[in-house]
Amino acid sequence: MSETTATAPKPFDWSSPEAMAKRKRRYAADRRLRLYGLVSILVAIGLLGILIASLVVTGYSAFVQTKIAVEFTADPENVPAEDPGAGNFRAVVSNAVQALFPEIENRRELRTASKILSNGATTIVRNHVIANPGLVGQTFTLEVPASDPFDQLNKGVIDRNLPEDRRRVSDAEIELFESLEARGLVSTPFNWGLFFNADSRFPELAGLAGAVVGSFYALLVCFLISFPVGIAAAIYLEEFAPKNRWTDLVEVNINNLAAVPSIVFGLLGLAVFIQVFGLPRSAPLVGGMVLSLMTLPTMIIVTRAALKSIPPSIREAALGIGASKHEVILHHVLPLALPGILTGTIIGLAQALGETAPLLLIGMNAFLTSPPGGIMDPATALPTQIFIWADSPERGFASRTSAAILVLLGFLIFMNAVAIYLRQRFERRW
Amino acid sequence: MNMLTDAAVEAVLTEAPKETLKMRGSGVNVFYGEKQALFDVNLDIRENQVTALIGPSGCGKSTFLRCLNRMNDTIDICRVNGEITLDGEDIYDPRIDVVELRARVGMVFQKPNPFPKSIYENVAYGPRIHGLASTKSEFDAIVETSLQKAGLFNEVKDRLHEPGTGLSGGQQQRLCIARAIAVSPEVILMDEPCSALDPIATAKVEELIDELRENYTIVIVTHSMQQAARVSQRTAMFHLGHLVEEGPTDKIFTNPDDKRTQDYITGRFG
Numbered sequence: 001m002s003e004t005t006a007t008a009p010k011p012f013d014w015s016s017p018e019a020m021a022k023r024k025r026r027y028a029a030d031r032r033l034r035l036y037g038l039v040s041i042l043v044a045i046g047l048l049g050i051l052i053a054s055l056v057v058t059g060y061s062a063f064v065q066t067k068i069a070v071e072f073t074a075d076p077e078n079v080p081a082e083d084p085g086a087g088n089f090r091a092v093v094s095n096a097v098q099a100l101f102p103e104i105e106n107r108r109e110l111r112t113a114s115k116i117l118s119n120g121a122t123t124i125v126r127n128h129v130i131a132n133p134g135l136v137g138q139t140f141t142l143e144v145p146a147s148d149p150f151d152q153l154n155k156g157v158i159d160r161n162l163p164e165d166r167r168r169v170s171d172a173e174i175e176l177f178e179s180l181e182a183r184g185l186v187s188t189p190f191n192w193g194l195f196f197n198a199d200s201r202f203p204e205l206a207g208l209a210g211a212v213v214g215s216f217y218a219l220l221v222c223f224l225i226s227f228p229v230g231i232a233a234a235i236y237l238e239e240f241a242p243k244n245r246w247t248d249l250v251e252v253n254i255n256n257l258a259a260v261p262s263i264v265f266g267l268l269g270l271a272v273f274i275q276v277f278g279l280p281r282s283a284p285l286v287g288g289m290v291l292s293l294m295t296l297p298t299m300i301i302v303t304r305a306a307l308k309s310i311p312p313s314i315r316e317a318a319l320g321i322g323a324s325k326h327e328v329i330l331h332h333v334l335p336l337a338l339p340g341i342l343t344g345t346i347i348g349l350a351q352a353l354g355e356t357a358p359l360l361l362i363g364m365n366a367f368l369t370s371p372p373g374g375i376m377d378p379a380t381a382l383p384t385q386i387f388i389w390a391d392s393p394e395r396g397f398a399s400r401t402s403a404a405i406l407v408l409l410g411f412l413i414f415m416n417a418v419a420i421y422l423r424q425r426f427e428r429r430w
Numbered sequence: 431m432n433m434l435t436d437a438a439v440e441a442v443l444t445e446a447p448k449e450t451l452k453m454r455g456s457g458v459n460v461f462y463g464e465k466q467a468l469f470d471v472n473l474d475i476r477e478n479q480v481t482a483l484i485g486p487s488g489c490g491k492s493t494f495l496r497c498l499n500r501m502n503d504t505i506d507i508c509r510v511n512g513e514i515t516l517d518g519e520d521i522y523d524p525r526i527d528v529v530e531l532r533a534r535v536g537m538v539f540q541k542p543n544p545f546p547k548s549i550y551e552n553v554a555y556g557p558r559i560h561g562l563a564s565t566k567s568e569f570d571a572i573v574e575t576s577l578q579k580a581g582l583f584n585e586v587k588d589r590l591h592e593p594g595t596g597l598s599g600g601q602q603q604r605l606c607i608a609r610a611i612a613v614s615p616e617v618i619l620m621d622e623p624c625s626a627l628d629p630i631a632t633a634k635v636e637e638l639i640d641e642l643r644e645n646y647t648i649v650i651v652t653h654s655m656q657q658a659a660r661v662s663q664r665t666a667m668f669h670l671g672h673l674v675e676e677g678p679t680d681k682i683f684t685n686p687d688d689k690r691t692q693d694y695i696t697g698r699f700g
């Protein structure tokens with residue numbers, strides 16, 4: 001700065017070619033940045049679209065089910081009126097098949113024809129008669145599911161034009177099925193069984209009821225544990241805890257806990273809840289406890305954020321007229337924070353709903369043909385059910401796997417929508 | 431020293447004997463962590479008078495006010511020493527019940543802060559937690575008289591069950607005053623109660639303060655010299671954590687002893 005003869009800069013020429021070129025480059029950079037962002041978003045949406053589309057393409061057929069209208073006769077010879085449950089329904093079904101195809105004479109062919117109906121047909125007819133005892137001695141029409149190969153045939157998954165040795169149904173079987181179609185006995189209604197049946201070895205009968213109920217119980221347990229514990233812990237940390245090294249340590253560890261891989265919690269559940277406490281394997285109780293370990297840190301973090309967001313003026317208002325600490329918290333801060341807490345809770349539960357690894361470790365991937373009756377009964381959950389089905393070789397399970405994923409996604413979208421609704425509905429009213 | 435004796439003489443000369451001492455701070459020091467915000471403040475608050483605290487921002491007016499009902503207890507890093515008495519009792523004595531103290535020494539804040547509940551609930555909340563009323567008609571009576579004393583009843587009597595947050599700023603502030611009155615305090619502390627209000631609402635609140643003086647002792651922090659002059663009987667001037675000067679409002683504004691007070695009220699700093 002020793003030079004005293006500082007020359008004044010020349011006036012900047014905004015219209016010189018260099019200046020204009022530079023400005024042009026700057027605008028080009030703006031446009032590029034915008035373009036990169038746009039491309040990234042399109043890639044993300046595209047990938048999501050491909051995922052959903054492929055699920056829908058493979059899964060949509062599981063939402064309908066091929067059914068065949070069959071006339072059954074519960075003749076008293078096979079079905080005793082005094083105890084319909086003890087009847088020989090196998091004979092009832094096989095008589096009905098015989099009646100469908102009067103031209104068949106030998107037993108082998110009859111057995112082949114019976115395979116068009118689901119293996120569960122006997123049970124379906126039996127349950128129907130037990131529910132309606134008046135049907136004994138009567139003839140009635142019932143729509144029973146077609147077995148998996150014929151379901152796939154009807155849905156076009158199995159191509160009738162392939163050579164016979166390359167498909168799972170023979171020409172003779174196709175002929176039988178086509179005769180049923182010609183008589184108008186084949187229909188494909190919405191597959192309520194997907195929601196109301198439990199798991200089954202036969203894909204045409206397998207449904208998600210057991211998994212939905214199991215997931216519900218597990219989430220219930222998870223909610224009942226993590227909601228009160230999370231809120232109480234958050235209130236302590238936010239409102240009572242002194243700010244010192246110990247509470248800092250607790251805080252850091254809670255944040256770390258939220259990042260622990262879920263399979264670790266599964267191992268913990270296996271080692272502690274099942275082996276030390278002796279709780280039953282595969283039970284939603286244990287599943288919920290393990291899931292609550294995972295949601296608890298999220299709950300605490302979300303609740304603290306919600307409590308923090310309540311303006312101090314509300315606390316001061318209450319303190320200023322002599323409210324004690326618990327009154328300030330329970331009468332004012334907590335109710336105002338509740339929408340935020342609920343939003344976080346639902347998002348935490350939605351995460352828990354999709355969790356698979358810890359549930360596999362505690363055995364919630366058992367094969368169960370009836371929904372759990374309570375939190376101590378063995379159960380599966382939606383994600384583990386998907387896991388089981390994805391592992392099954394039958395064609396019918398492939399589409400059911402995709403359908404189950406769609407159902408799970410549906411639940412998740414619903415829960416997140418509720419969370420968003422709550423957030424918007426109750427946001428900031430002071 | 432001279433100033434103190436003068437103030438004492440003044441007090442004896444100008445005040446009628448009915449004026450009794452309500453609160454007294456002696457040797458009050460306040461620290462926020464390492465930082466000292468108040469230095470050896472000695473200030474008397476007289477019953478049924480309005481005491482105005484003035485001074486440039488950050489000089490410790492709010493800090494002193496918040497010592498009077500121990501609102502500073504809620505700030506972790508805040509430490510108070512010295513003695514503050516209410517009717518001769520040390521309010522920092524460990525045996526003192528803070529909940530009762532805050533009911534006796536109510537507070538109105540700078541920004542109107544009604545609860546996000548109905549107007550009725552806002553006023554009834556204090557009496558409910560302290561158990562001042564038990565039947566519906568008792569609550570109704572408290573709500574009505576409190577709103578009346580706060581000059582708000584006629585404006586809201588048809589919508590007592592609508593949210594208090596739906597009122598205008600000035601109405602909200604009078605609702606906060608009604609809420610403070612509802613627990614029958616002896617002292618009401620007001621921290622710049624009009625700074626968020628428009629001139630008309632301010633005039634209403636000032637009028638109200640003048641009426642309230644009959645039944646309550648009032649300490650008000652204000653940024654506005656005119657307001658201090660209009661509503662207060664006594665004024666205390668703070669500067670950089672020190673109490674510079676205290677005395678009858680007329681005297682402080684016309685003939686202050688301290689140069690800093692003179693400079694402040696004539697707008698030379700602040």
Ligand SMILES: Nc1ncnc2c1ncn2[C@@H]1O[C@H](COP(=O)(O)OP(=O)(O)O)[C@@H](O)[C@H]1O
Pocket residue numbers: 462467485486487488489490491492493494505
């Ligand atoms: N919660 C707090 N934590 C730390 N320092 C504070 C806090 N509140 C006030 N102070 C400090 O104390 C001093 C006095 O503040 P305050 O009493 O609010 O001043 P005034 O109300 O006169 O403007 C200021 O320097 C301020 O920075």
Ligand SMILES: [Mg+2]
Pocket residue numbers: 491492493621651
């Ligand atoms: Mg202030």
